[in-house]
Amino acid sequence: MAKKAKKAKKASGKSSNAGGRRGRSNIQILLVVCGIALVPFSIPTLLLLFAGLLPTLVAALTDRSLARYAWICVGGLNFAGLAPALLTLWFGHHEIPYAVSQLTSLKVLLMAYGGAAVGWMLYFAAPPVVGVILQATSQRRAESMRKQMAKLQEEWGDEVATEGEEEGTEEPPTGTAVPTQRG
Secondary structure (H helix, E strand, O other): OHHHHHHHHHHHOOOOOOHHHHHHHHHHHHHHHHHHHHHHHHHHHHHHHHHHHHHHHHHHHHHHHHHOHHHHHHHHHEEEEHHHHHHHHOOOOHHHHHHHHHHHHHHHHHHHHHHHHHHHHHHHHOOOOOOOHHHHHHHHHHHHHHHHHHHHHHHOOOHHHHHHHHHHHOOOOOOOOOOOOOO
């Protein structure tokens, strides 16, 4: 009897998953309806975000490096500068005229674009600083290794040293910096 029921389901094209699909489509319809209902409420936010995050958009479009650090530096600080205006918009008057008045406010624009400027400065200033720190760290480590080698030579004899280190004249190159080329 059970075999006949399975054959009948296969023949009719119905499967036991039909209830699961119906539940999934109801959730999708609910999400679409909620999304459409939220559109009028998001227009002031989108307006403020678009105009306030223009430097981030420019950084994202012009950054040709593989790591794409420019838009991360600029975008983070640009958003941080725009955050107070967004918060006053969200918890105050979330209306299009208020968003436009926020965009025409010199204080809001200075904070947003000033944050982006600090992000650009950070993007250009950080690699040389990191290069100097790495150079100092590697020089300190090389000196420590030379001292350890001298201890080993003292304890085990000159056989542990390589040919260039026996004379003590070979020095590692100094003045090398981390390349800062972008792209």
